[in-house]
Amino acid sequence: MAIDNEPPEDGETIVIYSDIEPDFVSNNLSTSFELDVNQDSIVDLNIYYDIEGNTLLIGSRSYLSGVLSLTDWGTYTVPLDEGRKIPDEFKNGELFSSSSYFSIEAWGYQVDKYLGVRIYIKDKFHYGWVRLQFESDTSWVIKDYAYNATPDTPILAGQKE
Structure with a gap:
């Protein structure tokens, strides 16, 4: 089902929240998840496991478009806590990278950490998040995601409305 992507009225913030039911669980090293944040039939982010590098890759x-990272070379994806503003005053050189990779172990086996994402839709930037959980070096879960349908407007990690 497509979402009406008409721009909101001035000053109006519209958060589009999507719960993945059941959660996407990757225990198979060859699985990937194609994320279409605004449900326009165009994949915004592809998340998959690279067995050779023992890393999670995001393109x-x-x-x-991209994910919040510490370098523009696509490394050191930043795990965000719930409530962190995206985008925010970038600390420690954080920026959005169009591709990213990181070891699950480097994030730690954490429950409910968020990827900060920026999606380019109809010539405008939209910010959002993807909630992840890591259970082992090769097992990861995508629970839900959201984006702010109001262009160039921040969203909080975990914000659903």
Whole structure:
């Protein structure tokens, strides 16, 4: 089902929340998850496990879209706590990278950490989040995600409305 992607009225913030039921669980090293944040039939982010590098890889459909990282070379994806503003005053050189990779172990086996995402839709930036859980070096779960349908407007990690 597609979401009406008409721009909101001035000053209006619309958070589009999507709960993945059942949660996407990857225990098979060859699985991947294609994330279409705004449900326009265009994959915004592809998340998959690379067995050779023992890492989780994230790629975006556009060099303008991406995930919050510490370097523009696509490394050191930043795990966010619930309530963190996306985007925020970037600390420690954080920026959005169109591709990213990181070891699950480096994130720690944490429950409910968030990827900060930026998606380029109809010539405008939209910010969002993806909630992840890591259970082992090769087992990861995607629980839900959301984005702010109001262009160039922040969202909080975990914000659902």
